[in-house]
Amino acid sequence: MSPLLLFLLVAGVGAVGWLAARARAATFAAAGPGKVRLHSVPTYHGWYVALWAVLPALIFLVAWQVAEPALVAGAALHSPAAAELPADAMNRAAVLQEARDIAAGHIQGGFNPLSTRLAPAFASAAQRYSIMGAVLALLLAFAGGAYAFVRIRPELRARTRVERLVMLLLLVASLIAILTTAGIVFSLLAESVRFFARVSPIEFLTGLQWSPQTAMRADQAGSSGAFGAIPLFWGTIFIGAIIAMIVAIPLGLMSAIYLTQYAHPTARKWLKPALEVLAGVPTVVYGYFAALTVAPMVRQWGEAMGIASSSESALAAGGVMGIMIIPFVSSMADDSLAAVPQSMRDGSLALGATTSETIAKVLVPAALPGIVGGILLAVSRAIGETMIVVMAAGLAANLTANPFASVTTVTAQIVQLLTGDQEFDSAKTLAAFALGLVLFVITLLLNIVALRVVKKYREAYE
Amino acid sequence: MSKAPTDWRSNAMSRRLRSRYAREKRFKALGLAAIAVSIGFLAFLLWTMASNGLSGFMETQLKLAIDFPRSSLMIDPAVLRGGNAEQALAGAEIEGAVASAAEAEFGPGGARLISDAGWLRVREGILKNPDIVSGRAEFWIPASGAFDIAAKGEGDPATGALYRRLDQSGQVRHGFNWSFLSGSDATDATAVGIWGAFKGSLLTMLVTIALAFPVGVLSAVYLEEFAPRNRWTEIIEVSINNLAAVPSIIFGLLGLAVFLNFMHLPRSAPLVGGLTLALMTMPVIVIAGRNAIKAVPPSIRDAALGVGASRVQTVFHHVLPLALPGILTGTIIGMARALGETAPLLMIGMRAFIATPPGGITDPATVLPVQVFLWSDEVSRGFVEKTSAAIIVLLAFLMAMNALAIYLRNKFERRW
Numbered sequence: 001m002s003p004l005l006l007f008l009l010v011a012g013v014g015a016v017g018w019l020a021a022r023a024r025a026a027t028f029a030a031a032g033p034g035k036v037r038l039h040s041v042p043t044y045h046g047w048y049v050a051l052w053a054v055l056p057a058l059i060f061l062v063a064w065q066v067a068e069p070a071l072v073a074g075a076a077l078h079s080p081a082a083a084e085l086p087a088d089a090m091n092r093a094a095v096l097q098e099a100r101d102i103a104a105g106h107i108q109g110g111f112n113p114l115s116t117r118l119a120p121a122f123a124s125a126a127q128r129y130s131i132m133g134a135v136l137a138l139l140l141a142f143a144g145g146a147y148a149f150v151r152i153r154p155e156l157r158a159r160t161r162v163e164r165l166v167m168l169l170l171l172v173a174s175l176i177a178i179l180t181t182a183g184i185v186f187s188l189l190a191e192s193v194r195f196f197a198r199v200s201p202i203e204f205l206t207g208l209q210w211s212p213q214t215a216m217r218a219d220q221a222g223s224s225g226a227f228g229a230i231p232l233f234w235g236t237i238f239i240g241a242i243i244a245m246i247v248a249i250p251l252g253l254m255s256a257i258y259l260t261q262y263a264h265p266t267a268r269k270w271l272k273p274a275l276e277v278l279a280g281v282p283t284v285v286y287g288y289f290a291a292l293t294v295a296p297m298v299r300q301w302g303e304a305m306g307i308a309s310s311s312e313s314a315l316a317a318g319g320v321m322g323i324m325i326i327p328f329v330s331s332m333a334d335d336s337l338a339a340v341p342q343s344m345r346d347g348s349l350a351l352g353a354t355t356s357e358t359i360a361k362v363l364v365p366a367a368l369p370g371i372v373g374g375i376l377l378a379v380s381r382a383i384g385e386t387m388i389v390v391m392a393a394g395l396a397a398n399l400t401a402n403p404f405a406s407v408t409t410v411t412a413q414i415v416q417l418l419t420g421d422q423e424f425d426s427a428k429t430l431a432a433f434a435l436g437l438v439l440f441v442i443t444l445l446l447n448i449v450a451l452r453v454v455k456k457y458r459e460a461y462e
Numbered sequence: 463m464s465k466a467p468t469d470w471r472s473n474a475m476s477r478r479l480r481s482r483y484a485r486e487k488r489f490k491a492l493g494l495a496a497i498a499v500s501i502g503f504l505a506f507l508l509w510t511m512a513s514n515g516l517s518g519f520m521e522t523q524l525k526l527a528i529d530f531p532r533s534s535l536m537i538d539p540a541v542l543r544g545g546n547a548e549q550a551l552a553g554a555e556i557e558g559a560v561a562s563a564a565e566a567e568f569g570p571g572g573a574r575l576i577s578d579a580g581w582l583r584v585r586e587g588i589l590k591n592p593d594i595v596s597g598r599a600e601f602w603i604p605a606s607g608a609f610d611i612a613a614k615g616e617g618d619p620a621t622g623a624l625y626r627r628l629d630q631s632g633q634v635r636h637g638f639n640w641s642f643l644s645g646s647d648a649t650d651a652t653a654v655g656i657w658g659a660f661k662g663s664l665l666t667m668l669v670t671i672a673l674a675f676p677v678g679v680l681s682a683v684y685l686e687e688f689a690p691r692n693r694w695t696e697i698i699e700v701s702i703n704n705l706a707a708v709p710s711i712i713f714g715l716l717g718l719a720v721f722l723n724f725m726h727l728p729r730s731a732p733l734v735g736g737l738t739l740a741l742m743t744m745p746v747i748v749i750a751g752r753n754a755i756k757a758v759p760p761s762i763r764d765a766a767l768g769v770g771a772s773r774v775q776t777v778f779h780h781v782l783p784l785a786l787p788g789i790l791t792g793t794i795i796g797m798a799r800a801l802g803e804t805a806p807l808l809m810i811g812m813r814a815f816i817a818t819p820p821g822g823i824t825d826p827a828t829v830l831p832v833q834v835f836l837w838s839d840e841v842s843r844g845f846v847e848k849t850s851a852a853i854i855v856l857l858a859f860l861m862a863m864n865a866l867a868i869y870l871r872n873k874f875e876r877r878w
Contacts, residue, residue, distance in 0.1 A: 166778075170681070170688060173677045173681045173684065174685055177705060177744065180716075180741050180744075184713075184715075187715065188716075252496075255496045258494055258497055274501050275497070275501065278504055280860065281504075281802075282804070283804065284804040285834070285857070287835070287838075292514075323503050354486040355486060356490065360489075380707065384710070384712075386709070386710065411709070414715070415711070415805065418718065433715060436712055439711075440712050444708075451703075
């Protein structure tokens with residue numbers, strides 16, 4: 001029986017329980033004066049019974065889905081054909097997997113003849129346990145529903161009980177955020193620890209040579225690739241924190257100043273959303289644009305100036321990334337400029353300063369913490385950006401300050417390491433997680449610092 | 463001795479004033495220039511995509527006459543009218559027959575003028591009307607990439623001359639490339655389509671919204687309405703705010719480590735992509751949801767509590783419905799971000815070559831942005847316009863979602 005059908009059946013039992021319980025509670029209510037009043041409205045009695053019917057059965061179903069394969073395998077191993085199974089674990093597992101696939105109809109015939117003989121045992125066991133699971137789940141649904149139904153009394157605190165469950169549900173939902181954070185930290189840490197068991201953290205964090213590809217030869221421990229990540233960190237900073245910011249800070253800041261201080265309200269109404277479209281364009285589109293249109297242009301400039309240029313340059317990737325970041329810088333600057341008290345602005349203007357002098361000498365210094373916070377957030381966003389650098393920055397780990405040369409970044413290397421032919425457990429694959437950990441920690445720190453700076457600033461004026 | 467008052471009419475002072483006003487004007491112009499550069503860049507980007515991509519929606523077709531009785535094709539129309547038409551055609555060598563017909567029609571090398579997938583049109587034609595195999599029939603067949611580029615005036619001169627010759631004899635026409643909207647990935651640029659990736663995107667978004675929306679709304683309700691102010695609540699809030707700022711590729715690493723390597727869910731499947739993107743979208747929904755719930759005035763809650771509703775009833779019957787437009791707007795914006803996301807999906811293997819649209823959430827699939835990435839890597843010239851065309855489809859989809867969000871906000875948003 002398919003899980004979906006079973007789920008619908010259980011839900012059906014719950015629905016019947018809901019209707020029956022509501023009707024029964026309504027008869028209490030209609031019993032006339034002199035009787036005890038219902039503690040909860042009939043609908044809550046309905047929910048009370050429905051939840052009793054559905055929840056235990058669903059929990060059982062989930063548990064059954066997890067346990068069933070093991071039970072089926074256990075039953076199949078007791079069949080006569082299983083006595084011939086090879087002793088060594090690897091062959092044994094291969095034959096069992098084949099037999100399971102034949103039984104499920106995924107493949108027509110097995111490579112090993114034994115698996116074909118084992119398949120009927122698997123099929124019958126699977127059918128037996130599937131029916132058993134369905135029957136148990138339905139019984140549980142009926143039993144739960146009946147248990148709750150006979151407890152329906154006028155004084156039953158059905159609403160309190162249902163609401164307690166709702167609160168539990170709310171709590172669980174909000175715990176998922178913690179679980180996700182914990183999942184990120186643990187999965188990155190676990191793989192990184194395995195990586196650092198092979199490559200020393202000091203070599204990883206201070207080495208100048210990055211060439212993970214040769215690490216495929218596992219037996220040559222001494223010459224198995226170099227994992228010095230400094231060129232990647234430099235490339236990330238060069239593209240994300242230097243080139244992109246040289247583009248984004250002046251453009252973003254001046255846009256924000258113009259929009260808040262000079263623009264007509266109607267113009268602002270149209271220009272601000274148009275600017276924000278820049279943040280909504282998918283990064284893969286920017287990446288394609290950088291690789292197809294901007295990179296050849298940059299290369300031509302570089303050659304015209306007589307600088308050795310590669311077709312994938314830091315300047316193309318960083319420049320396009322800077323354009324993408326403009327809305328982040330400008331909206332943060334916008335908010336913090338707007339938060340500067342009007343009296344400061346008026347005071348400056350009343351002393352005879354021009355608008356630009358007021359902005360440069362009063363408003364921007366007053367809003368500086370907010371602007372710096374915005375820039376830090378933008379940097380954290382830029383160094384975590386992946387597609388633009390994957391498509392336009394190249395993969396050569398160069399330690400160079402020439403913006404026309406190709407450099408690579410942490411994110412581009414993570415993609416590169418995990419999307420080729422990968423064997424799990426190789427230092428090459430694990431290195432991606434170590435890089436991910438570094439990236440996670442740095443963006444986290446940047447965000448915390450940025451939020452601190454912004455918060456401190458707010459306290460000063462409110 | 464007292465200082466003389468400043469003589470504002472003196473030459474020195476009026477020069478100084480002039481220069482200050484000039485600086486003011488320059489500053490203002492600089493601000494306008496910054497906006498103009500930013501928006502100009504956006505316009506340039508959109509224009510580049512449109513000018514490259516619009517031709518990707520068009521195809522060049524060649525008229526090819528096939529004389530079935532004299533071709534190498536041996537099919538009996540009677541068999542085709544029976545139930546086994548598909549099987550009979552699978553055995554027939556249509557591809558070869560079309561190639562030889564093209565050689566006969568366009569001269570030596572003619573087979574190279576038609577698309578690799580061109581024979582499929584002949585197959586469709588035969589399926590639709592089996593009687594044509596007993597005579598001579600004409601088909602419009604999509605041209606190969608090289609001929610298509612020559613038709614658009616950019617190919618090598620020899621093919622260009624051939625195009626002009628065929629064009630004059632009326633054997634060439636340009637049509638809308640319907641197979642681009644209905645097909646899937648292919649190795650030949652003239653045969654690729656976007657539907658497979660589009661469907662993959664839809665399935666992935668379905669999984670994402672089914673998970674992220676309930677969880678996000680419920681945690682927003684909890685944090686805003688019920689959570690006690692204590693250490694735990696603070697940890698939850700901090701982790702939600704941090705998750706919203708974690709780079710997307712980290713979520714890809716999480717998906718790879720947890721969903722694929724630990725839980726052994728199928729690779730490349732919309733299920734795993736949707737789960738990963740749901741974790742990424744959930745914080746966005748929580749933050750938007752909290753703001754929307756916060757905007758509902760306390761008087762609504764007081765009124766409901768005052769007539770005897772419980773706190774849960776107050777929230778679910780009154781506060782949540784009033785906050786829903788704001789929550790939906792935030793959800794759509796979060797979904798639009800997830801729709802354009804590429805990097806985490808590369809991590810969980812959604813970059814395979816998938817030639818059929820996925821049938822369910824556990825089938826191998828690809829999504830629109832990943833398809834753009836895959837096509838951008840192709841060397842063949844014809845893929846440039848297809849990539850841009852796919853980008854146009856993606857941007858149109860995103861624009862529709864954002865327009866919906868703006869519409870919802872304008873229609874239902876209430877100021878209290």
